[in-house]
Amino acid sequence: QKEVEQNSGPLSVPEGAIASLNCTYSDRVSQSFFWYRQYSGKSPELIMSIYSNGDKEDGRFTAQLNKASQYVSLLIRDSQPSDSATYLCAVNMRSGGSNYKLTFGKGTLLTVNP
């Protein structure tokens, strides 16, 4: 089983719609979860972090975490063309002993159509 899995997409939504991005992970003891956005040809940048079950809202973005289901999602409300990018789910996972490493999914390409 892949450690962090995402639908590769592409996910296409019209401007103003809600975009829903999903991610599952394999390590049950993971405690830290992140969503990064990567524009084409650029480096990843953090947009959301979540550590507890439930929802966390920041502007148009809402991250949702369900540790029992090992599931993380990102909702983007009122999607804009400028949101078009690849969204990477990242999970802090055990790498041996007391060490952890931030493991990324392959990303979901989102296209918001004007």
Place this chain on the structure above:
Amino acid sequence: DAGVIQSPRHEVTEMGQEVTLRCKPISGHNSLFWYRQTMMRGLELLIYFNNNVPIDDSGMPEDRFSAKMPNASFSTLKIQPSEPRDSAVYFCASSLRGGGSNTGELFFGEGSRLTVL
């Protein structure tokens, strides 16, 4: 404030040549990470350092790859000899804290795009 600085931004080399990628982390960050990104495999962690000490190098593909962090403000990733399958974008990232269960936000450099012919 300066972010993570990587050099070179682009490198084209021939198979068998040595490649050295460089990284200057954000001042005050005590963790440094080297990632590699390809279309097929996504973003893979190669190695990370805490306080200049290598903590986990399990992602380093083989002995041709080596990384050093001689001080808190500089790290190198070396590939010798390089092969066409090493072609990828190599990102360096730094963090205020890393390696523990509460790894914080990673700040990425702009990446070094390597092409091995």
